Every structure is written in C-alpha cells, then in structure tokens.
Amino acid sequence: MIREEELTAGPQVAPRLDVAAVGSASQLSGMRAEWNALLDASTAGPFNAWEWLYPWCRRISPDVRPLVLTARDRLGTLVGLLPLGLEHRWVNGVRVRRLGFLGETHVGSDYLDVVARKGREAEVARAFFQVLQGLRDEWDVLDLTDLREGSLTLDVAREVFGDANVRKTDRYVCPYETLVPGEPFDAFLKRTGRRDNYLRRRKWLEKQDGYHIERTEAPGNLAGPMTDFFRLHALRWSSDGGSQGIKGAGVEAFHRDATQLLAERGRLRMYTMKVGGQAVASVYGILHGQSFIYFQSGYDPAWRNRSVGLVLVGETFKDAIDLGLTEYDFLRGTESYKADWVTKQRQTVSLRVHGAGIGGAWFTQSEALGRKARNAVKSVLSDELVEKVRRLRRRKAAVH
Incomplete structure (x- = not known):
C-alpha cells in the first residue's frame, strides 16, 4: 500500500519543491481555499476545480482512495497539485493497483491535468513523476485520462518514465470557437x-x-x-x-x-x-x-x-x-449541432505507464483482448444493428 510518508520528496527529487500527499476525503474537504487560489493562478481546465473533484469523491467513487499529490515551495506555498485516486481492480483473479485522476469517470471531465502555477507546469509535473517513479513497486498502472492535447504533462512523463514506457492514446474531439x-x-x-x-x-x-x-x-x-x-x-x-x-x-x-x-x-x-x-x-x-x-x-x-x-x-x-x-467550448463530442456554431476542434489524450510488477501489463493485455472481442462482434453487425443493440442495453440498464 502506498503510504503518505513515502510520498514526501527530499532534495534529490526537486530542491525547490516539497512533495507530499493528501490521502483522505476528510483532508481534501479542507483544501478548498488553497486549491482555488492555485487553480486561479494556473492554466488548468475547469474540471480540475475542487468544486468538481470533491463531490466526485463523495458521490461517484467513494471506494477510490484520494491520493492528491501536493507541491510546495520553500515558503510553504502550494504551487502544484496532482489529483489522483488509488483503486484496486481484480482482472481474472489478479489484483491491479491503479492510479488515475479524480473525476475521470461518469461525469465527463475533459482537460484533467496537473494543476500548477502558470509557468511552473513542467517543474511541478517532473517533481510528481519522479516521486511516482521511485514508488513504481507500489502501483501497477498510472492512467492519466483526457489531458488536453499539447499538455506538458505528456512530455514530462516521457522524460521521467522513458518514452518507450509511456503509452499515449487519443480520446475525444472537443469542438470550440474563439470569440x-x-x-x-x-x-x-x-x-x-x-x-x-x-x-x-x-x-x-x-x-x-x-x-x-x-x-x-x-x-x-x-x-x-x-x-x-x-x-x-x-x-x-x-x-x-x-x-x-x-x-x-x-x-x-x-x-x-x-x-x-x-x-x-x-x-x-x-x-x-x-x-x-x-x-x-x-x-x-x-x-x-x-x-x-x-x-x-x-x-x-x-x-x-x-x-x-x-x-x-x-x-x-x-x-x-x-x-x-474569448472562448466557447462544447467539450467532447462531434454532434452535428455543434458544427453549426463552431469551426475549431481540439483533442484530448490519455497516457498510461506500467508499474514495476506484472499487474500493469496484465491489465493492459486484458483490456486489449476485451476490445478485440467487442470489435469482432461489431464487424459482423451492421452499423444500424449495433446502434439498436446499444439502445436496448441502455433501456435495460435504465430499468434496473
């Protein structure tokens, strides 16, 4: 289990930053003012807000343990956050310890990312990833989903974990317009x-x-x-x-x-x-x-x-x-009505890093096999029938 004391970074990680962790919803509840001040001083997106992530912990995934990394300067000022959650998944009898963003499921949170003071994004991300790199035997998968394309977080992850160890996946297209x-x-x-x-x-x-x-x-x-x-x-x-x-x-x-x-x-x-x-x-x-x-x-x-x-x-x-x-953002999805209003698009991406054990590779392989099976079924069904199957599943889910 990852312990909070293990996540305190010494000078060998980032001489100017002290990295620690917030490991419970009760601690998270007291961070609102400090979190808001940091968000307002950053370029991070709207769904990195405390007002979004704290209720997500309470209402959506209470079984996910918050593991919010914090970075402070020598004066103790909060200059960075990495809002993670730790969960355990069982895949064919194998326990997988997965780290992912708070807010990543059920509520459509685009542009999740490291939250850092403007101009210090790479420095803060590097400090966080160096700590996680030193603890790779304590987690199996690090999934950072729906980063905005061009985020420095992806480049820093490749730098710290090694380019070959970081898997990038395209996610959603987000239409928007400049006003x-x-x-x-x-x-x-x-x-x-x-x-x-x-x-x-x-x-x-x-x-x-x-x-x-x-x-x-x-x-x-x-x-x-x-x-x-x-x-x-x-x-x-x-x-x-x-x-x-x-x-x-x-x-x-x-x-x-x-x-x-x-x-x-x-x-x-x-x-x-x-x-x-x-x-x-x-x-x-x-x-x-x-x-x-x-x-x-x-x-x-x-x-x-x-x-x-x-x-x-x-x-x-x-x-x-x-x-x-100066901007109107429709977020994820390319529905036709959005194209009536806007002319620009941006992409969200995800990155995945495997920990030191076999759990991460097992998890990724199981996902790939599941996708292959689903795609094989789709290949023998017409698009119209596939959509009817989806609708039927949604109706059944709504009943239950």
Missing part, C-alpha cells in the same frame, strides 16, 4: 451560418405567451432550474434508451452538489427557456477564466420542431460575448 471581444452578436451569427434560422425561430418563440429565458447563477436559486434540467435532459434522451452523460441517482446527486459549489464561486450559469410557464429547454454552463463551457443540455422533444435547443444555445453564445469572454 472576438467587442464583436456585435449579429456579426458572430453571420460567421456561423446559422443567423437566419436562429433569428426566425427566436422571433416565433418571442411571440408565444410567457416566452422568456431565465439565467440562474445564485447558489440559493438552483433547486427549480436543476429539477427542470434533469427532466428535460432525460426527455431529450428517452427515445435513445436514456442519457449516458447523466445516468443514475448518484450522478444527479453529484451535479446538485457541484452546481451549488460552482455557484458559490460565481462559476455557474443555468439557462432555462420557458413558454407559457413550462420549461422547454435547458443548458448547464460553466464559466472558467475567459471561457464559457457548454456542459450539458436538455429539451422537450414536443418542441423539437420549434428549434428551442438551437435558440437557447444561441442565447448562451450571446451571453458569453456580452460577458467579454
């Missing part, structure tokens, strides 16, 4: 090619009784908008066997916690479109630095032909421009 400060919203609309349809649909909706859009950001006002969001999100995916993005009571509880905490930091935007007193569309957005993060959405399929989703997304772009933000 021009001060640009009129109509000029932005012309660049998207959605101007006429958006304006026509909005004009029709504005004539309907009780049409309005509510923007909720105060932590004390979230109960109603979150209830509307969960209902509309479930309706949106009901014909496809249920949502894979927000699935189960535990995930809903996580989002109620996370949105409350994000709102306390002024980082949340919930948008609800109402017509005649009834919520018909919803967008769950996050503010991070100069970026608007489109996290999830939902709408009533009965209003699909009125393009309520299109209009509400357009209003979030307008709001982002009015706020002076």
Whole structure:
C-alpha cells in the first residue's frame, strides 16, 4: 500500500519543491481555499476545480482512495497539485493497483491535468513523476485520462518514465470557437451560418405567451432550474434508451452538489427557456477564466420542431460575448449541432505507464483482448444493428 510518508520528496527529487500527499476525503474537504487560489493562478481546465473533484469523491467513487499529490515551495506555498485516486481492480483473479485522476469517470471531465502555477507546469509535473517513479513497486498502472492535447504533462512523463514506457492514446474531439471581444452578436451569427434560422425561430418563440429565458447563477436559486434540467435532459434522451452523460441517482446527486459549489464561486450559469410557464429547454454552463463551457443540455422533444435547443444555445453564445469572454467550448463530442456554431476542434489524450510488477501489463493485455472481442462482434453487425443493440442495453440498464 502506498503510504503518505513515502510520498514526501527530499532534495534529490526537486530542491525547490516539497512533495507530499493528501490521502483522505476528510483532508481534501479542507483544501478548498488553497486549491482555488492555485487553480486561479494556473492554466488548468475547469474540471480540475475542487468544486468538481470533491463531490466526485463523495458521490461517484467513494471506494477510490484520494491520493492528491501536493507541491510546495520553500515558503510553504502550494504551487502544484496532482489529483489522483488509488483503486484496486481484480482482472481474472489478479489484483491491479491503479492510479488515475479524480473525476475521470461518469461525469465527463475533459482537460484533467496537473494543476500548477502558470509557468511552473513542467517543474511541478517532473517533481510528481519522479516521486511516482521511485514508488513504481507500489502501483501497477498510472492512467492519466483526457489531458488536453499539447499538455506538458505528456512530455514530462516521457522524460521521467522513458518514452518507450509511456503509452499515449487519443480520446475525444472537443469542438470550440474563439470569440472576438467587442464583436456585435449579429456579426458572430453571420460567421456561423446559422443567423437566419436562429433569428426566425427566436422571433416565433418571442411571440408565444410567457416566452422568456431565465439565467440562474445564485447558489440559493438552483433547486427549480436543476429539477427542470434533469427532466428535460432525460426527455431529450428517452427515445435513445436514456442519457449516458447523466445516468443514475448518484450522478444527479453529484451535479446538485457541484452546481451549488460552482455557484458559490460565481462559476455557474443555468439557462432555462420557458413558454407559457413550462420549461422547454435547458443548458448547464460553466464559466472558467475567459471561457464559457457548454456542459450539458436538455429539451422537450414536443418542441423539437420549434428549434428551442438551437435558440437557447444561441442565447448562451450571446451571453458569453456580452460577458467579454474569448472562448466557447462544447467539450467532447462531434454532434452535428455543434458544427453549426463552431469551426475549431481540439483533442484530448490519455497516457498510461506500467508499474514495476506484472499487474500493469496484465491489465493492459486484458483490456486489449476485451476490445478485440467487442470489435469482432461489431464487424459482423451492421452499423444500424449495433446502434439498436446499444439502445436496448441502455433501456435495460435504465430499468434496473
């Protein structure tokens, strides 16, 4: 078992940094202010926030033991974090000790990474990886998933562990757009090619009784908008066997916690479109630095032909421009509606390193055999039938 005292790095690792570990959720709970100060001084992405990862530990994976590496300078100031969790998996009778990011599953956390003060990313990552390198007999697999492409973390991992020992895998495509400060919203609309349809649909909706859009950001006002969001999100995916993005009571509880905490930091935007007193569309957005993060959405399929989703997304772009933000990020997924609004894409990647024993190699080999079996089944099924099988599995899972 990895012990916290083993993770204290001496001068041989990084003379200017002291590396230690936080090994319990109770310790993690007291780090909010210090964590936030570091995140605000970094270039790390939105899902590295304490407000996201702490409720993930409580609601999503309580069996994963937090193992958050911290790096402090000579004055004791926190200059880096590596938010890891340790779990044990049994693969064909073999126990595998796996280190991975907190927040990596169930909630769609893109751009996970080392959190470091701006300009010290490589130094901090190097200190963390040198400690983990010295403890390779204490873990079998190090999985760092959904790093943003171009992250220095990948280069430093190759430097410390050896290029041949680091496996890189492409993960998700994330569409986004750069916003021009001060640009009129109509000029932005012309660049998207959605101007006429958006304006026509909005004009029709504005004539309907009780049409309005509510923007909720105060932590004390979230109960109603979150209830509307969960209902509309479930309706949106009901014909496809249920949502894979927000699935189960535990995930809903996580989002109620996370949105409350994000709102306390002024980082949340919930948008609800109402017509005649009834919520018909919803967008769950996050503010991070100069970026608007489109996290999830939902709408009533009965209003699909009125393009309520299109209009509400357009209003979030307008709001982002009015706020002076410089980027709008749709996160993972290349759904066609995203291409209507944005022109750029970035990739997320994952890295894997095996520990000193055989467990890591065994784990990777078992995964590869599982993928090979699944791909063999897919190869004899039509794409349409594969999708029907997926939907059937989702419906069965929803029932149980």
